[in-house]
Structures are given as C-alpha cells and as structure tokens.
Amino acid sequence: xxxxxxxxxxxxxxxxxxxxxxxxxxxxxxxxxxxxxxxxxxxxxxxxxxxxxxxxxxxxxxxxxxxxxxxxxxxxxxxxxxxxxxxxxxxxxxxxxxxxxxxxxxxxxxxxxxxxxxxxxxxxxxxxxxxxxxxxxxxxxxxxxxxxxxxxxxxxxxxxxxxxxxxxxxxxxxxxxxxxxxxxxxxxxxxxxxxxxxxxxxxxxxxxxxxxxxxxxxxxxxxxxxxxxxxxxxxxxxxxxxxxxxxxxxxxxxxxxxxxxxxxxxxxxxxxxxxxxxxxxxxxxxxxxxxxxxxxxxxxxxxxxxxxxxxxxxxxxxxxxxxxxxxxxxxxxxxxxxxxxxxxxxxxxxxxxxxxxxxxxxxxxxxxxxxxxxxxxxxxxxxxxxxxxxxxxxxxxxxxxxxxxxxxxxxxxxxxxxxxxxxxxxxxxxxxxxxxxxxxxxxxxxxxxxxxxxxxxxxxxxxxxxxxxxxxxxxxxxxxxxxxxxxxxxxxxxxxxxx
Amino acid sequence: xxxxxxxxxxxxxxxxxxxxxxxxxxxxxxxxxxxxxxxxxxxxxxxxxxxxxxxxxxxxxxxxxxxxxxxxxxxxxxxxxxxxxxxxxxxxxxxxxxxxxxxxxxxxxxxxxxxxxxxxxxxxxxxxxxxxxxxxxxxxxxxxxxxxxxxxxxxxxxxxxxxxxxxxxxxxxxxxxxxxxxxxxxxxxxxxxxxxxxxxxxxxxxxxxxxxxxxxxxxxxxxxxxxxxxxxxxxxxxxxxxxxxxxxxxxxxxxxxxxxxxxxxxxxxxxxxxxxxxxxxxxxxxxxxxxxxxxxxxxxxxxxxxxxxxxxxxxxxxxxxxxxxxx
Numbered sequence: 083x084x085x086x087x088x089x090x091x092x093x094x095x096x097x098x099x100x101x102x103x104x105x106x107x108x109x110x111x112x113x114x115x116x117x118x119x120x121x122x123x124x125x126x127x128x129x130x131x132x133x134x135x136x137x138x139x140x141x142x143x144x145x146x147x148x149x150x151x152x153x154x155x156x157x158x159x160x161x162x163x164x165x166x167x168x169x170x171x172x173x174x175x176x177x178x179x180x181x182x183x184x185x186x187x188x189x190x191x192x193x194x195x196x197x198x199x200x201x202x203x204x205x206x207x208x209x210x211x212x213x214x215x216x217x218x219x220x221x222x223x224x225x226x227x228x229x230x231x232x233x234x235x236x237x238x239x240x241x242x243x244x245x246x247x248x249x250x251x252x253x254x255x256x257x258x259x260x261x262x263x264x265x266x267x268x269x270x271x272x273x274x275x276x277x278x279x280x281x282x283x284x285x286x287x288x289x290x291x292x293x294x295x296x297x298x299x300x301x302x303x304x305x306x307x308x309x310x311x312x313x314x315x316x317x318x319x320x321x322x323x324x325x326x327x328x329x330x331x332x333x334x335x336x337x338x339x340x341x342x343x344x345x346x347x348x349x350x351x352x353x354x355x356x357x358x359x360x361x362x363x364x365x366x367x368x369x370x371x372x373x374x375x376x377x378x379x380x381x382x383x384x385x386x387x388x389x390x391x392x393x394x395x396x397x398x399x400x401x402x403x404x405x406x407x408x409x410x411x412x413x414x415x416x417x418x419x420x421x422x423x424x425x426x427x428x429x430x431x432x433x434x435x436x437x438x439x440x441x442x443x444x445x446x447x448x449x450x451x452x453x454x455x456x457x458x459x460x461x462x463x464x465x466x467x468x469x470x471x472x473x474x475x476x477x478x479x480x481x482x483x484x485x486x487x488x489x490x491x492x493x494x495x496x497x498x499x500x501x502x503x504x505x506x507x508x509x510x511x512x513x514x515x516x517x518x519x520x521x522x523x524x525x526x527x528x529x530x531x532x533x534x535x536x537x538x539x540x541x542x543x544x545x546x547x548x549x550x551x552x553x554x555x556x557x558x559x560x561x562x563x564x565x566x567x568x569x570x571x572x573x574x575x576x577x578x579x580x581x
Numbered sequence: 582x583x584x585x586x587x588x589x590x591x592x593x594x595x596x597x598x599x600x601x602x603x604x605x606x607x608x609x610x611x612x613x614x615x616x617x618x619x620x621x622x623x624x625x626x627x628x629x630x631x632x633x634x635x636x637x638x639x640x641x642x643x644x645x646x647x648x649x650x651x652x653x654x655x656x657x658x659x660x661x662x663x664x665x666x667x668x669x670x671x672x673x674x675x676x677x678x679x680x681x682x683x684x685x686x687x688x689x690x691x692x693x694x695x696x697x698x699x700x701x702x703x704x705x706x707x708x709x710x711x712x713x714x715x716x717x718x719x720x721x722x723x724x725x726x727x728x729x730x731x732x733x734x735x736x737x738x739x740x741x742x743x744x745x746x747x748x749x750x751x752x753x754x755x756x757x758x759x760x761x762x763x764x765x766x767x768x769x770x771x772x773x774x775x776x777x778x779x780x781x782x783x784x785x786x787x788x789x790x791x792x793x794x795x796x797x798x799x800x801x802x803x804x805x806x807x808x809x810x811x812x813x814x815x816x817x818x819x820x821x822x823x824x825x826x827x828x829x830x831x832x833x834x835x836x837x838x839x840x841x842x843x844x845x846x847x848x849x850x851x852x853x854x855x856x857x858x859x860x861x862x863x864x865x866x867x868x869x870x871x872x873x874x875x876x877x878x879x880x881x882x883x884x885x886x887x888x889x890x891x892x893x894x895x896x897x898x899x900x901x902x903x904x905x906x907x908x
Contacts, residue, residue: 131672135680136658139704144672202668255672285655286648286679356652356679 087244107455108194111265112316117191118143119321120414124183126176129351138269141258149205149252152212152244180412193218197260204247211247216240271310284311289360293326297367304403318359322348322413326360334376371397375484379476386465390442394484404439411444417457423477424470431481507549517572596901597853601864606638608755608866609713618712624660626711631670652679662708664688692741709745713755721763724770731773736833743838751871762823762861764814775809791891792828819861823852826863831890839883842875847889853897
C-alpha cells in the first residue's frame, strides 16, 4: 500500500464581492442543503443520503457520484468563483444530465451550516481517497484580516490527505461538523428532546404516508409541520427527485405521464434519515374540491421555450405553498411556487388564481436570467420577459377555461341540484297537506313583472327558500281560511307555481 | 468495507454470536423491567458493526421501535447509540437505521484513553453513561507493563467507563464485554499475570477453588506455583486461554472498580468458538450496582462481588446452545 500523501492550502475566492455574496446568500438551511444535493446530482449520483437525526450535531451528505480527485478539489476551492464546473460541457459525463450548478459556490453553502466541513471522496478507477477538512471559522473574521496581498479573500483553511481506496469505489461524503446552533435547531425541528414540538413531524415516514399527510384537507400550510419536515420538503421541492405516488388523481396523471417518466428517468433518489424524499407536490386529493382542471402546455418563443402544466381545483389550493407557479431550469427549481404567477395582474382572475398550481420546465436560455441565489430571475432579461409574456398567455387561457369549468358549470350544476331539492321538499309539504304536489318552474330567467316586485322577490328569495315560502303560505292559508277555501287556494297556488 | 470489517461481519453471522446477541437483548430488557433509563437518558450504547445485528435484536424484542421506513422511531432516538470506527460501516449502519447516531470513532478515542486526565465532553459523556454498554471488541486481551505495573488497557477502559457512571447522579449500568481469547502481552507481562492470579488464589479460597475447576488442575498448579513464563502462554490451547480470561477479567474489573462504589455481579461468563473454523471468544455480562460500602467497607463489597466472578460460567456450542460449565 502506498504511503498517504499530505497536502494543504488556502481556500480563496476571487473578490470581496464573491465573499460577501457567498456568505449571506442562502435564506435558510434548506437552501444550503439543496445546493449540496444538486452538487451530488451534477456528480452523476443516483442516490444521496442525508443524515440529520437525532440532533443535527453533525450532518452527513453522502452520495454515490463520480467523486473527485485532489486536483479537482484544488481547482475548485483555490478559486471558488472561477468554477470550472461547465468547462467539461453542459452535460454530466456519465448520465448526460444537464448540470444544475454554474459558478460552483455550492460547496461554499456549507459554510452557512457549519464551522468545519470534511470531504471524503474517491473516484472510480482511482485508488486515491481524498480526505479534506475545510475550516470555515476563519471566514467569520473581518474581511480586512482575511485579505491577502493579491486582494483575494481567504474563506477558510483546508487540510487534506490522499489515502488509499479500492479502485472501483466512487463516492463523495460531506461531513458537516460543528453545525451552527441556529441551523441545528431548524434541521432537527427546533427541539430535539420534545419530538412533536414545533408541529407534526414527517420523520420516519414513507412517500405514501407523506403524501397523505400533505393532502390532508385541514393542512393549510407546511408551517403546520415542524422545521425538520419543512426543510425536507423544501429540499425535495427543489431537487430533481421523483414525484410521489398518486401525487395527482389518475385521470389527470395519465396526461402527465411523459413528464413524470422523464423526471423518473433522471434516476435520482434523495434519502433523508431513511425517508425516500419525493417532490412534495400533491394535488387534487380533497374530494370536497371537485372537479379539477388540468392543462398541459408547450411553447417556444424567440428567446426561450418551456413546457409544463397548470392544475386548478374548485376552491383555494392547500397547502398554500403549492399555490402558484414553480419554475424549473435544468430540473432544479427556482425558489418556491410563485403565487403571483410572475406578476400576473388580470383583475378578473385574482380569485381563481388561488385555486391554481403549475410547474414549468424552462429551456436553458432562461438560466441567463437566473440570479446567483437561484431563487429569483432578473426581470429585465429578454428571455425572462418573453417567458413571462408566454406564461401569462397560457395562464390566461387556462384560467378562462378553468373558470368556465370550475365556476360557471359548477354553479349551473349547483342550481340544478338546489331546484331538485326544492321540488322534493315541496312534494313532502304537499303530501303532508294531502295536496297534489306543485311542479316548480325551472330556475333561470325571472318572470316578467315590475322592478319593485322583482326586487322584493329577490330579497325574499335570499331569506327563504321556495319550499319554505310555500310551506309558510300554506300554513297561513290553513289557519285563516275555511277548509274548502283553503283547498281551493292551495290548488290555485300549486297551479301558479307550476306555471 | 475494510478487511477488519469483513472479518467482523463473518464473525457476526455465527450461531454463537446470535445467542450472545439474545443475551445482550435480555440484559437490556432486564434494565427496562427494573425501571429503564431516565427520560432522555441513553439506554444502549454498542459497537454494532455495519449490520447492527444487536440493534435488530432490540427491535425484535420491541425495546426499540422503527418507523415504516426502517428509521428509529422518534420516541426512541435518544435511547440508542452506536460506535463504529469504520466510516463505511458507520454509514451503512445509518442507512439501515435512519436517525441512529453513530459515533464514527473508536471507543478508545472517545474515552480519550489511556489518559486519566482527559475526559470526553458533556455530550459524549452523556452517551457513555448509557444503562447498557456493549463493548463487543474485535480485539484480544492485551497486557502491558507500565513502570513494572501490570496493566490491562481493556480493564482500564472499563474502569474509566465506571467512573463516568459513578459521577453524580450515579447510573447503575450493565457492561457487556467481548474479547478474542488471545493474549497479546509485553515481555514479562504473562509472568505477572500468573503472579497476580497466584496471589489472589492464596487470598480468596472460594475464588481459588472455582478457578481450579475452571482452569484444570495443571494450569491452576502452574499459575499457583509461579512456574509460568511468557512462553507458557504460547503453549496454552485456545480453550485454556478462554478459561484463563474467564477467571482473570471479572476479577480484575471488580478489583479496579469496587472502591468507586460499584458492586459488580457477574451475570454471564461465557466462552464460545475455538473450533477449527471459528475464533475463540469470551463474553461477559456484568451488572454494576451502586453500593455505599465503596467508601466505608470496600473489602466486604469486593468479597461479595468476587463471589459471582466465576459463578454461572457457560459455553455456547457451535449450534448456538448455551451449556453450563461446572466451576
């Protein structure tokens, strides 16, 4: 066995700007975690295991990707902002996946999570086992103290060794040690000793169970879950994992089969403390919110193309995190569902917009508009402008269709049901009085009459149903009229209602 | 997986080992039946190996619950800890039992052995004070001479663990200890082992009697008469080494821990293996019960503990059957 070869060096970034950016770029631990998971995806991993529990004192991200060599590590870390991630092409080497990462600051996301990062990696075909410890503590020092004579800013020291590994092994394991206290609280669900504190936990549940939990009609928001679970869902939403079983009712699912298969073909599994994490998109499971409308779209503009779907149900879409549009570029999401639908302002659709969820896979051109945080898009970018316009066109068409199907047709159906109900009740009332049942005039256009009469009728209709009015009338008549006269009156009333 | 891990995995598949795992699970069960661990305190700490077969036994007995994904149930997360220094094995273990905390270091490093002054931090200390500590060591019995004093690193480790458990508030605990029946000693150390045993035979008649039955008259005589040299150890059969360790280890542990306040009861003193294709092993299950005589009447505490040292000795045959040995 060859002797271990030691090496050491400085991790640097090209400028203070990049240092600042990468130090406060991510809004939550989930945002950092998704960077690490996407790194594994870009390394052609089929499976990533994340170990957080029991107390997130140390977090492990372990993948079966291609791994990296000492040279690759040093190329990457010696000048983080000058990433060579796409030098070797836009697609990954083995699985030909479009690479998600662009400027290579994904690893640096770890500095927001922990003080010490240990990377253990080996590449297939190589007997080198790379072991590097990156110390981020230094970056907490003032920038002045960290700037070297060339103006570059030291982000953290690293120490590495190259040991021996079996030739066929290939993996990268990232040990996030000394996890920062605030991160630990979030990652573990706020209170490690009180297991249910901070909301329901999805820990230890399988995909079917999680789908059921998310589909619970009483779940208004993911915030009902603890932070551990929310973090897991947020990462699952962003990274290229498969859809959950029965994520959408099967008649609709058939229409999305190709899209779903394409995602599954990416062959990427995220395992979070033993849970097979799927996209937490669960739609149309509430039987009280029928019917559903689905529209698949596909457009190609001058600067950008996209395909995706819009889904709508009858009623506000819950959990509210799924209301809006989720944009995916290269299979990774851009932020969360955008409930403004890229600033869609058509006033006539403001209400129904809340009933809609959609996902769109944009072509690579939209990546030009992607900000460094991977959460927002530059609104002045020409690809974005076109994308926004085309999405709004699709959305308008969809909403018009959805409103007709969900609101107008449902409304007509409801009226018809109500009329049938009234008819039945009148029959019951008539039967009680041993009278022939009146046949109510179908609801629709009002009978002609003067305006005051119509107004009064409408006011009364709002207060009483037709059957109630019929019953009241008969009761009063029975009380006030002799029996024979009452029978005549009732007969005339039934005839009138029938007419 | 490293060579060590492979060897260990092979050992783990043996029927004898399965019987041992049953006994360990029973020991945990007994602790639970006696009141278990305090809320939030760890119940079991083990050197579990890549497959975590001892954990599976705890699951089978319903001591540890798993979720539908196989992860440790949230309610049981703080009860169970594993030590596995092979990082590949540690990750396998975590993949098998989601949520399980695996300390990927050696028990020696975690305990900061051999230092008497350095101690693990608060968090690790809490884990090390588990109600049941299972040191299924893939190691033989090492004996050293430090400044001419006989020294057993494994006993020193147990002594350090018992000191941790003795910290206020003390925690009664059970030690499961397994060693290869093989001796690794510095020159002169075996002669000192023999002398140590000889002195104790002369002082403790009952211990001597039980040891004689266990060791056989020839070996007992050699030890008692002080005719053993380092070379003698090399001539001992694996069975004799097993018996020697069965007599020596509980005695030494009792001797080194009773003054801390521990009454040590040897619940199991078992040998197995030593056939053509299986390595000879020795396992002990020792209960440490807090006893205030540690400071006021340590000798009576010691004598009481010693009475159990070679009682109930057993053998596990190649089919996994537990057979009582006369002692």
